[in-house]
Amino acid sequence: MVKNLLTILLVSFFATFSLAQETLLKKAPLTNIEPISNERFVPSSNESPKTAANYIAVDTMQNSFGPSSNTINPLYYDPISGVVAVVHRGRTTYAVGSGELWWNWSTDYGSTWTRSETSVQNGVIPILARYPSMAIWNPNASTNLSEILGVFSWPELVGNAFGGLGWGVSEGLLQSSLASIIQPPPLYSSNVPTFVNANYACWTSDNQDDASLKFFRTNDFLNIDSLTPPTWSSSRFGDNGNIQCGGISDENNNLYVGIIASFTEEIGAGGWEIGYSKSTDDGATWSDWSIPDWRQISVTADYDRLWDWKLGDAFVSYSGDITVDASGLVHLVTGLTDTNTSRNAIVEFFETAPGVWDAKIIADGNEVHDLSNYSTNDPGIGQTGPSIMIARNATGDFFTVQWTIGSPTSPNSNNCDIYIKTRALNDAAWSSATNLTQTDNMNEDGCHLAQYLATTTSGGSTTDWLFSMYWYEAGNTTDSVNNVNPTVVYVATVPVRVVSSIGDNSFPVSFELAQNYPNPFNPSTNIKYSIAERSNVTIKVYDMLGSEVATLVNQVQDAGTHNVVFNASNLASGMYVYTINAGNFTATKKMMLLK
Template sequence: YSQLNPEWVQTYNGSGNGNDESLSHITDDSGNVYAAGKIFQTASLFDIYVVKYNVPGNKIWERIYNGPGNGNDIANSIALDLNGNIYVAGESKGDSTGGDFILIKYDGNGNEMWNRRFDGESSSTDAVIKVVTDNSGFPIVSGTSFNLNTLFDIVTIRYDPEGNIVWNKMYNGSSNRNEFIGDMAIDDSGNVFISGSSFVQGEGDNFLLIKYSNNGDQLWTADYNGPSGANDNITSLTLDNNGNAVISGSSVAPGTGIDFATLKYSGSGQELWLRRYSSSAISSPDEPKAIISDIHGNIFVTGASVQSNSYDYLTVKYSSSGDELWTRRYNGPSGNNFDEPRSLTTDISGNVFVAGLSQGTGTMDDMVIIKYDSTGNQIWLNRYNSAVNRNDVANNISIDISGNITVSGFIAGTSSLNDFAVVRFSQLTNLFQHYNQNATDYYLFQNYPNPFNPSTIIGFSIPSESKINLSVYNSLGKIVRTLQNGYLKPGLYSYKFNSSGLSGGIYFYTLKTDKQTITRKMLLIK
């Protein structure tokens, strides 16, 4: 299978040398990445850690938050507004309030603008699972909050950009038992969709979908009880371009055990279709982990599925009308072991990218990313194993406008358990090899056109198989883009360099090989 070379790998190890982990990340239109999660500290247990990296992987800023209770503080979700402000949300130990909702706003330079805490009615366990922003820059958080009378409820709060509460809604089901949020999404009109599970007497946990208006009015709810009347637990939610909501989770059925269950609802709450997927292994679990829709309304669901005594990646594509278009399974090289996808994303061409973990041969868990085209053909599969041959896990994946892939999660530390990690890969879609051309020397051609805006062609030749690095530097000598880093066969190559996100001025591009280093100058006019 084809291997992608990481453009860069960035890690952070908390002072406690414990289990540090990125739980959420997002990329902006310029290709910068913002990641948030938890780091283990010597004096304060888990603290919230937030970091920004630019396109070449330089750390722009980092922030650590330790709550008033000096206990566990964990960021579960991160979001951006249209002005480049960052919202980080999760759970934080209060001074005398147990675990609280926490929402922190940073500006684009990493300055903390404000933070807001919410303590539920019983001053017990409260945790934000997801934060989103609407088109007006208002952040909305949703999570679970414990109440002595009603147990766990779903609480959703909308704030204005200054941190004032606009509305606060609690959902408690008919049985006064546990309700848990799975996911949240917002449409272009500011309507908020919450997916989760709700306990119903005699039925166990059911799928739950709630829709709130922009003003916080509960417009409708929908639920689903699987054919066995047993526990049905929702995982994730996506919205299509027409305002329909699609949810997916695990649901028990007679004879097949735990299955994928995917349901599509209209914006008015009408169930449009229900699809269940069960593997050929009788009564074996199939558990979805993530769902996404593409620009055409197709739905992709991925999760862990047991077949032949092993957990595999399973990805299913449905049409907008619910037709199953294809399924794809991946069983890692170690055979009957554990492979689990955790996140997926799509690009404008209809390709889907699935990321998670897969047991390797002698390497424990590796980060694994798989790319399928729109018809289900596997384009490439990439395994990433860090130097210490221990667990490396991708929790989230995103793709930027240049086609760069970012995954975040954790990789095994050299002197710690696990380190907070962000890894960026390039698909090298702009690299073209002229196979009929013979190269007799290492050479770097002058880019064409020059001056340029926004794109230019950089050509180079290598006479033998070589490890090369092709990078672009600004006038201060700092790397702004790594275009190629890895082994190439002999030949003549051209690379289409896109200057998106860069300001005008003089830049240098350098070809480094084992034999020599060659540098040329180019001018970007904006």
């Protein structure tokens, strides 16, 4: 399908139209200036971060800048082949320069990782890449690694400024097969997310010349189709701008693209809203944008604008994402603000029918505050913010939302941890939050989430797993970070739902608390439990003096088998007990922390 050669593409563009610009704030620009450290790199410690979820070091980049945008998708999982991969900028110990792109892949759900044999550019085009995205394209629905393709896209520097658009492809995820740069005009901008359906590999790009959005697709990587649909023209966004939320396809190969933009419709104060556009013909034509009027939905009516997580500057900084369920109905996630009460919320807008919207609050109050340490000196370099992202399972009936925020329970700590919540399609509400990192002395202020969950079956139980990513200065376990030093990419595979099937019954026939595993443990362990009916569940951990040291679960849960991770990195070695209360069921077991 793909030949190992360099092609320079000549692309045609549809005309766009401009109207008078409204008085609206522009989106915050991404930096293309990267300081070089004059210090010899010395890790601040020899420790690896101790996180609640088991984040594994995948590879090392020259600095923290590559993944530091919440509009890209560097981490991708393919539910058909079971392969997960991540693209990143290189380190000069193995790369020609930091603008050279490499990728790592795993065939065992992220337990072990292999670096690609060549870079994406593979020595045939310049290496001035920034903010890369990737997808795994599997048009033949193959489980053979040699038959799947890694698809890459990125903004390319032209004359030390954004302007070019790079793309590449790898057959079999071992070596680069082809890479090219689409040169301006127009001047492409800094966000180029990648997505696929069974027929095409696709990417989109915002532009510097105007506020339009451009769509690209290919099925052979020799011919690249490019267009600006009429509904994606600059005037549709008030000639002011858009913030991309990525793209996804459904089971019928329909394509969906989400954005936050200064649409001509103004619903809330500030003039920016979230919406999506759909294509039913592989991207040849696109619908107008469907925009939820959240002021007309009861649970969100009190909020008056989108949540601008970076206050006090002359720009707007928003975060959002898109997915689609089993019925081809769209789910959008973003943040809202009620300026009258200084209250923020992370919300899910979901269609109950095409163009008919409802909403659920995912997190609010202390879970979504304005005191987080989204600093320019930290791994997210002040550009990623809460990084609100959503993932779905392959059947489109179970979802996970991830974001990063300063501690909701420790007002004196604005260091960020990574949180998730889950919801099955028919659930009335989102679950309580799970902290994936629990690192009081670190600041994980940037993260990414693969848009698909993995689903495995073993011993009569079916488990859904998410793939979460963050990056941090190599060897550093403190919150004093030098983001121009070598930086490690970490990825965790986290169980988010376990359902057991016993005979013809899809739920457990009794309540049960299992022995934690591993045991002894250091610092994290899994606690599995089963409930026979919908119950109010609490699981608490006590030391041998009877003092409570942690509350792991405190919520109503459906019948099924569940799993919770206990992280004891801040506790001393010794014996602990954990207790479950679910309805009338109570059980207690012991576990050993051995450091």
